[in-house]
Amino acid sequence: ARMSADKDAIVHVPKNEIEARHKVVRFGTIYETDRQDEANLYRYLHQRNDLRVSKGCIPIDFEAYIWLEEGHCLYLETRAGGDTPEGVPVGPEYRVSWKHEREVLAAGEGDGWHNDLDELWKKVLAHFEGKHMLSETSIDYLDADPFVLFGIDDLVTQQALKKMEQYPCLRCEGNVPKFDEWAKYLRVNPSDQEMDWLVQAFSETDLPKPWTCYKGVGSIVCYIRSDTGQVTWKHPFYDYFRQLRDFCQEAYASGRYEEIMKVRVNRLLWTYEATRVETDHEQEPLVSPEYLARLADIFDYDIKEHGCIVRNLKAQLKVFARSYRERQDVDLADVINCAETLQRDTEKYAEMQDHWTNQVQQEVQFDLNLLANAELQCVNCGNIALCFCLECKDYLCLSCYDALHTKGSRLHHAPFRLVPCGLCVDKPAKLHCTFTDKSLCHKCYAMDHIKQLPPDGKENAPRRIDYLQQYERYAEFARERNEKNQKSGLVPEINTEGINGESYEAVLSTEWHPFYDARGVKFYHNFVTGERMRQSPRTVPNTADPGADPDPLEKSAAASTMGGGRPSLGASRKSGMMKLGSQQSLPGGVDPLGKTQPLPLYGFDALETSPLSRKMAATNPEIRALRAPHRKHQPLE
Numbered sequence: 001a002r003m004s005a006d007k008d009a010i011v012h013v014p015k016n017e018i019e020a021r022h023k024v025v026r027f028g029t030i031y032e033t034d035r036q037d038e039a040n041l042y043r044y045l046h047q048r049n050d051l052r053v054s055k056g057c058i059p060i061d062f063e064a065y066i067w068l069e070e071g072h073c074l075y076l077e078t079r080a081g082g083d084t085p086e087g088v089p090v091g092p093e094y095r096v097s098w099k100h101e102r103e104v105l106a107a108g109e110g111d112g113w114h115n116d117l118d119e120l121w122k123k124v125l126a127h128f129e130g131k132h133m134l135s136e137t138s139i140d141y142l143d144a145d146p147f148v149l150f151g152i153d154d155l156v157t158q159q160a161l162k163k164m165e166q167y168p169c170l171r172c173e174g175n176v177p178k179f180d181e182w183a184k185y186l187r188v189n190p191s192d193q194e195m196d197w198l199v200q201a202f203s204e205t206d207l208p209k210p211w212t213c214y215k216g217v218g219s220i221v222c223y224i225r226s227d228t229g230q231v232t233w234k235h236p237f238y239d240y241f242r243q244l245r246d247f248c249q250e251a252y253a254s255g256r257y258e259e260i261m262k263v264r265v266n267r268l269l270w271t272y273e274a275t276r277v278e279t280d281h282e283q284e285p286l287v288s289p290e291y292l293a294r295l296a297d298i299f300d301y302d303i304k305e306h307g308c309i310v311r312n313l314k315a316q317l318k319v320f321a322r323s324y325r326e327r328q329d330v331d332l333a334d335v336i337n338c339a340e341t342l343q344r345d346t347e348k349y350a351e352m353q354d355h356w357t358n359q360v361q362q363e364v365q366f367d368l369n370l371l372a373n374a375e376l377q378c379v380n381c382g383n384i385a386l387c388f389c390l391e392c393k394d395y396l397c398l399s400c401y402d403a404l405h406t407k408g409s410r411l412h413h414a415p416f417r418l419v420p421c422g423l424c425v426d427k428p429a430k431l432h433c434t435f436t437d438k439s440l441c442h443k444c445y446a447m448d449h450i451k452q453l454p455p456d457g458k459e460n461a462p463r464r465i466d467y468l469q470q471y472e473r474y475a476e477f478a479r480e481r482n483e484k485n486q487k488s489g490l491v492p493e494i495n496t497e498g499i500n501g502e503s504y505e506a507v508l509s510t511e512w513h514p515f516y517d518a519r520g521v522k523f524y525h526n527f528v529t530g531e532r533m534r535q536s537p538r539t540v541p542n543t544a545d546p547g548a549d550p551d552p553l554e555k556s557a558a559a560s561t562m563g564g565g566r567p568s569l570g571a572s573r574k575s576g577m578m579k580l581g582s583q584q585s586l587p588g589g590v591d592p593l594g595k596t597q598p599l600p601l602y603g604f605d606a607l608e609t610s611p612l613s614r615k616m617a618a619t620n621p622e623i624r625a626l627r628a629p630h631r632k633h634q635p636l637e
Contacts, residue, residue, distance in 0.1 A: 041091030
């Protein structure tokens with residue numbers, strides 16, 4: 001509006017030109033439907049203030065914003081409205097919000113979505129005017145067609161929508177494209193887990209030289225070639241991954257999973273060759289934690305949960321590398337053999353785990369009633385079992401038990417013996433005659449023994465033998481014997497702290513695995529925690545630590561005192577000569593006084609290593625040509 005010099009009247013001047021301030025966040029897509037009446041709702045045809053008629057499509061999932069002078073942004077979004085309960089199509093719906101908090105304007109009773117943009121825009125302008133939130137300049141600028149303000153009625157937007165119908169594009173609303181955005185670009189359903197590896201590989205593929213990329217209008221990633229200036233939406237490797245997508249979809253549909261594994265293994269080895277550098281000694285070996293984890297993922301294993309397959313993964317990776325080096329391809333038979341081997345390893349490990357948790361660690365259990373009723377047989381000879389070894393967990397007859405427990409560690413086992421019948425000897429006794437002080441089975445007592453008793457002896461009732469109480473007494477004896485032997489040193493004490501039916505990993509460890517770095521130096525990697533270290537996790541570097549090897553002097557003293565209780569003459573002379581010698585310490589970290597000292601460590605396991613090469617070169621100019629050690633031929637490679 002402007003003031004006339006002749007008259008005090010306000011003359012309205014139509015806006016023939018509107019300054020373009022909008023920024024398109026995403027162009028959205030053209031709504032596709034088979035119903036013509038619904039398709040017409042997603043098209044517009046109107047006349048501008050400059051008398052030009054424009055027509056085009058109203059995209060869904062469109063978002064754009066306008067930067068206002070007050071320092072805030074005004075956003076417009078669209079979506080598909082669907083149908084009413086009566087089945088009438090609603091058409092596109094619009095929502096307006098502002099500020100970074102996305103405060104919805106003119107929400108009313110709903111969530112702010114309206115199917116009439118003109119009515120919604122009137123309410124938004126009335127809201128700003130009533131609250132006096134914007135200046136007159138901003139209100140005057142916003143008093144225009146919202147289709148033009150936000151860029152829906154814009155030639156760039158309409159051309160982009162038509163182009164996206166024919167050519168795919170990678171959209172990136174953040175700083176880096178997300179997984180779903182890569183999946184949509186490759187035309188893969190994000191919920192299809194079988195194709196996740198392909199989308200992930202596509203997203204991790206580096207652009208070849210001289211290609212670079214940038215984020216263009218509408219959050220579309222554009223690829224530019226620096227030497228020619230060519231700009232395109234198409235990724236340089238899009239055709240390759242599109243063909244690979246078609247092949248994998250066909251293979252999955254026909255159940256040819258081995259062929260997909262073969263392709264993935266070939267790509268793994270191709271990726272390793274692509275990352276090679278000029279100097280061989282700086283190249284990380286193929287048998288590394290990274291490539292083992294990727295190989296395990298190819299065969300659908302999580303290496304963090306299935307650490308038992310690491311050993312065979314190393315061997316199979318070398319087999320694949322050998323065939324790939326010779327023919328630039330992997331044999332399908334090797335892939336099938338690898339899949340079968342890994343499955344067999346996991347089954348064996350699960351069986352071993354079940355055996356450890358459910359059988360080895362469980363309490364000693366046996367059926368006392370069957371044993372007392374002579375219904376169990378000896379595991380050695382097949383006769384009626386009359387005893388049960390609490391440590392061997394075997395049912396034996398008395399003669400076989402005596403024959404098998406005459407020497408060695410079995411000599412100290414605790415048996416649970418039944419009382420044999422005094423007449424038949426083969427069956428366990430159930431009754432104890434208080435008159436003759438004999439133990440008999442039911443049959444022998446009723447058929448033979450009671451007939452031989454005098455009249456006054458028949459009046460005495462026999463006593464029933466309580467084998468349950470006897471078993472508890474034998475079990476207590478076994479525990480006392482174990483404690484006594486451990487204190488005396490006859491049986492080494494086993495540290496069972498932390499070992500139970502669930503923590504079988506304390507004994508069957510599958511977390512730490514050895515590898516070699518680029519210089520051929522051995523290190524250990526933990527797939528569960530991602531840690532790595534030079535020192536073996538199974539060794540103790542210091543004798544002062546718990547679990548270290550016994551003192552060598554204590555070993556020799558124990559060996560010498562096994563016979564007569566005192567050290568032999570030779571041992572005493574040797575110890576005396578060592579005491580009379582110089583202050584030279586004994587091997588194994590033991591000084592002449594017999595005290596335990598820290599063990600000497602050498603190489604990469606040492607706590608203190610030699611100075612760094614750069615420090616030595618700085619102090620001694622003659623060795624500036626010193627280089628790091630390099631092992632060209634790695635062991636077991």
